[in-house]
Each structure stands twice: as structure tokens, then as C-alpha cells.
Amino acid sequence: MNPTSLDGPVTRPPPLHVSLEAGVLTLTNTDAPWNRMSLDYMDAVEQAVREAASDPQVRVLVFTAQGDENFSVGMDLKQIAERMADTPALEQLLDQRLRVLAMIESLEKPSIATLFGYCLGGGLELPLACHFRLAADTGAAIGLPEVELGVVPAWGGTARLTRCVGRDQALDLMLRARKIDGHEALKIGLVHSVHPLAQLKAAANALARELAAMPPLAVAGILRCVVGAGAASLQDALAEERRAVLRCAGTRDQQEGFAAFLAKRKPVFAGG
Structure with missing residues (x-):
């Protein structure tokens, strides 16, 4: 039931704002200042990513958040606490979260996340599923501190963080509930670059436009080969690479790429 006021029902703002410009789909969490990853938010992300996968106009996705205080403090704890004693409900919630992040990771279009302020729990696990992560050079608090709540990171964080930074760094972060800044995240390979907070979103958009200008079929082939390589044997990975080349x-x-190279000009990739 919707909450009401003296003036009638209160309309809640949508949890996710989606905009498309020049091939870049920007997905903005609108729950400022905390930008929690509520049930409604994740449902909206799932729908947006599913639609983006089949939309030829979308070439790159950027995950960001409203304001400049926090990317996300993670899951709405009240919502997950209500399900802790109900195993089927909890499993359903976890399955959906894992499904959405797997969709982002396996999407054959690059994804970028902007990390600023609190990036905790799900607020780091979603970026870990993205192909690029950019962080603010000051003020960020990045980590998976779920151990402080007596639980385990639940959206693939244990696996993806370990694959990203290695076992030792991952254990140090998770078992000590450490929250690190952008510079330390860059040092251990958790993020690709750091930028002044005021320029972070612009830097992500610039990277997105650079990627959007690349040939989408070749980009999809590289993503398919690289993202799937971790679970494949060398023989299978090489076979996938061969299929991508063909x-x-x-x-x-x-043809445009070859012609532009020979003509010593910048290629213009239209797709196809």
C-alpha cells in the first residue's frame, strides 16, 4: 500500500534514473545521500541491463549515483533483515542479486562504475561485476565489511574480489572489515584510475565515449574471451578467441578499421 498524506497518495521517486546519450547508457541510483541498493533498485537495474543487452543503440553502461556523497552503502539492511529468518525468501533475494551481477559481468558491452564516498557491501560487489572501476581520489571508503554484521558477502564479493586483487589482499579486506580509499584501491588493482571527486563522473563518461566509439562486434568478442577465460581451460579459451576473430x-x-589504418586516419565504427 502506498503511503498517504493529507493531499492524497505520496508518489515515490523511481529508484533508478536511466539516460542514453551517444551510445552511453547511464544508470543512476536516486536514493541520495546513501544510495542504498534496495529491492526496487535491483529490480530496475535488472530490467535496464536486460533491455540494454539487446539494444544496438547501447554500447557502454555507466553505473553511478545521485549527488557526490556516496556511491552506495549497499543493501537496505532492513529489507534483508526481514528475510534472515526465512530461508526460501533469503535464497530468492540472493539468487536475484547474483543473477543481476552475472548479467552485468557477462554483458557483451563494457560497463563502468564510479566509486566515491561509501562503496560498501553491495556497493562494491556491483562495481566488481563491472569491467572498469574509477574512484575518487579523496573521501572514498571501499570495502566488504559484512563480517562486522556476522555474515558473509553475499553478491559474489568473495569470489570477484579475490579474482581482482588476489587472495591475500581479499582476506585482509574482508576479515578485518577494512575500508580503503581510492589510492589504496588503485595500488592493489581494485580500481583502474583515481580522479578528483568533482571530475569523477566526467572521467567515467569520457571513458564510456571512448569505448562506445570502438567496433561493437570486436568489443563483444574481447569481453566474451576475457570474462569467460577464468573458468575455461587454455584450449577452450583459445577456441573462443578463434571464434571471435572469425x-x-x-x-x-x-573493413573500416583496415582502411582507416592504411589511410592514416581515425576510423569511424558504425557497428556491423
Whole structure:
């Protein structure tokens, strides 16, 4: 039931604002200042990512948040606490979270996350599923401190953080509930670059536009090969790479890339 006031029902703002410009789909959490990853937010993200996968106009996704205080403090704890004693309800919630992050990670279009302020729990696990992570150079608090709540990171954080920074760094962060800044995150390989907070979102957009200008079929092939390589044998990974090469051969973008190189000009990739 919707809350009411003297003037009638109160309309809640949507948890996610989605905009598309120049091939870049920007997904903004609108729950400032905390930007919690509520049930409604994750449902909206799932729908947006599913639609982006089949939309040829979308070439890159950027995950960010409203304001300049926090990317996300993670899951709405009240919502998850209500399900802790109900195993089927908890499993349903976890399955959906894991499904959404797997969709982002396996998407054949690059994804970028902006890390600033609190990036905790799910607020780090979603960026870990992205292909690029940019952080603010000051004020960030990045980590998976779930051990302080007596629980384990539940959205793939234990696996993805370990694959990203290695076992020793991952254990140090999770078992000590450490919250690190952007510079330390860069040092251990958790993020790709750091930027002044005032320039962070612009830097993410610039990177997104750079990636959006690349040939989408070749980008998809590289993502398919690299993201799937961790679970594949070398033989299977090389076979996937061969398939990706053959899919690009003879396409308009491949021909444009070769022609532009020979003509010593910048290529213009239209897709296809």
C-alpha cells in the first residue's frame, strides 16, 4: 500500500534514473545521500541491463549515483533483515542479486562504475561485476565489511574480489572489515584510475565515449574471451578467441578499421 498524506497518495521517486546519450547508457541510483541498493533498485537495474543487452543503440553502461556523497552503502539492511529468518525468501533475494551481477559481468558491452564516498557491501560487489572501476581520489571508503554484521558477502564479493586483487589482499579486506580509499584501491588493482571527486563522473563518461566509439562486434568478442577465460581451460579459451576473430572477419567495422589504418586516419565504427 502506498503511503498517504493529507493531499492524497505520496508518489515515490523511481529508484533508478536511466539516460542514453551517444551510445552511453547511464544508470543512476536516486536514493541520495546513501544510495542504498534496495529491492526496487535491483529490480530496475535488472530490467535496464536486460533491455540494454539487446539494444544496438547501447554500447557502454555507466553505473553511478545521485549527488557526490556516496556511491552506495549497499543493501537496505532492513529489507534483508526481514528475510534472515526465512530461508526460501533469503535464497530468492540472493539468487536475484547474483543473477543481476552475472548479467552485468557477462554483458557483451563494457560497463563502468564510479566509486566515491561509501562503496560498501553491495556497493562494491556491483562495481566488481563491472569491467572498469574509477574512484575518487579523496573521501572514498571501499570495502566488504559484512563480517562486522556476522555474515558473509553475499553478491559474489568473495569470489570477484579475490579474482581482482588476489587472495591475500581479499582476506585482509574482508576479515578485518577494512575500508580503503581510492589510492589504496588503485595500488592493489581494485580500481583502474583515481580522479578528483568533482571530475569523477566526467572521467567515467569520457571513458564510456571512448569505448562506445570502438567496433561493437570486436568489443563483444574481447569481453566474451576475457570474462569467460577464468573458468575455461587454455584450449577452450583459445577456441573462443578463434571464434571471435572469425565473427569479426569481413564485417563493415573490420573493413573500416583496415582502411582507416592504411589511410592514416581515425576510423569511424558504425557497428556491423
